Amino acid sequence: MSAVSLETGLDVFDQARADAFGERFVGALNEAAMTVMASIGHRTGLFDALESASALTSAGLAHRAGLNERYVREWLAAMTAASVDEFDAAAGTYRLPPEHACWLTRASVPNNLAVAAQTIPLMGVVEAALIDCFRHGGGLPYDLYHGFHQVMAEDSAQTVVHALFDAILPLVPGLADRLDRGVAVLDVGCGSGRALLKLAERFRRSRFTGYDLCVEPIEQARAEAVRLGLGNMSFEARDLAEHPPEGPFDLITAFDAIHDQRDPAGLLRSIARALAPDGVFLMQDVAGSSHLENNLAHPLGTYLYAISTAHCMSVSLGQGGPGLGTMWGEELAHRMLVEAGFASVDQTSLPHDPVNTYYIARRGEPRT
Ligand SMILES: C[S@@+](CC[C@H](N)C(=O)[O-])C[C@H]1O[C@@H](n2cnc3c(N)ncnc32)[C@H](O)[C@@H]1O
Structure with a gap:
């Protein structure tokens, strides 16, 4: 709630509220970007390919999904930053935990949220x-x-x-x-x-x-x-x-x-x-x-x-x-x-x- 000045009766700018909103909005940018990447992950079959292996390098995933390695690597970076998949820097491999895969792959139908993620880029x-x-x-x-x-x-x-x-x-x-x-x-x-x-x-x-x-x-x-x-x-x-x-x-x-x-x-x-x-x-x-x-x-x-x-x-x-x-x-x-x-x-x-x-x-x- 914003405070109201007793002298003027007008709203007083609430800095803590502004800071919290700014923080929330930065989070929203990340989450929105994640859904667009999730849509791509669904449409290209990347989630399905990643789920079907224990861990893969970007080259391994690109090969399995029949896609371009450079694009797959950048997508993996976005998904890792979003904590959707896990990255083992020493091995250079990526993994989709089963607790996430159960919401994102074709095998997870009728709970595949990546289907709905497609509606976000569709708005664009x-x-x-x-x-x-x-x-x-x-x-x-x-x-x-x-x-x-x-x-x-x-x-x-x-x-x-x-x-x-x-x-x-x-x-x-x-x-x-x-x-x-x-x-x-x-x-x-x-x-x-x-x-x-x-x-x-x-x-x-x-x-x-x-x-x-x-x-x-x-x-x-x-x-x-x-x-x-x-x-x-x-x-x-x-x-x-x-x-x-x-x-x-x-x-x-x-x-x-x-x-x-x-x-x-x-x-x-x-x-x-x-x-x-x-x-x-x-x-x-x-x-x-x-x-x-x-x-x-x-x-x-x-x-x-x-x-x-x-x-x-x-x-x-x-x-x-x-x-x-x-x-x-x-x-x-x-x-x-x-x-x-x-x-x-x-x-x-x-x-x-x-x-x-x-x-x-x-x-x-x-x-x-
Ligand atoms: C939200 S979609 C639902 C489609 C389908 N029932 C389903 O569940 O997948 C709404 C559908 O209504 C159709 N529609 C919209 N206006 C229409 C109209 N004037 N006459 C016939 N169909 C219409 C659209 O083409 C669209 O396929």
Whole structure:
């Protein structure tokens, strides 16, 4: 707390507070730099290569990962300075302790934090265009975010796909049985379709449809369906604001795909209309409050508001949407679901995915 001068009533400069903030910010520079390097470590396979050996020289790691030694050595120096890996100066070797590897390698899925680290440099990709929006308003097109759908697919593999059968489907009693018997399923904003592909593989008698605005992830999803020989599914690139889903569907899912839409309220209404009378809408969206003051202790508050600024809010505004933002919050989400025509809306959280809330909405009887 800053002191207030009794004479002037104005804030007195608190030097200790200033020093502490400066120190914290220097730490933030180091931590931010570490996440960018962690993103590179993930994308190049360096963490995986380092984990699979007890200790390696920079040349040994570069050889194992098929990369340039000079770049690998500098990356290792950054990772050593960040205490991510350990350096034996006498032997000239580097080691990734297992207690760190369990958060950073492909073998550590669904706990691989290096997947999320990729979102930090992704924000930098659009920084210049974003600054332009700060000056002139408007929003950003999806095309600017090179690599976004790949990162999103990896993230979805950890939070959704990994927990689909053991945690997410059981949220709706009897759902797995209905899928087993054969129902019609739609995933809106499906991205690369990993969740839907997993469902289609398991429930061969059900029919699965995925819609997403962007062509690139839809083409990937289609190719994967062909590769897996799944004839019970189809993917289509469509703007759901212009071409709402036509039902009836027994299950509609939206995994992290409502708040950044062009017309979230319209999409929720069209989902309610497209559901069969006994159908279920399962929506996973970011956990938190609609009110900033309630999110101050949120463990990922800064990160989520930053992602919102650099992506979720801006892509919605870029489509002429309302730009609800990542932290549109549970109060607003609940209200919009009710206003869209859902007679019952339950929400819950799952231990494996503290970042998101899971909503189960049913049309039920029309409200009078
Ligand atoms: C945060 S991503 C989630 C993707 C996917 N559900 C997942 O979990 O990986 C949101 C998705 O919504 C899609 N989207 C945004 N606006 C859309 C629109 N107007 N119509 C259809 N899809 C849209 C985006 O292309 C993006 O793939």
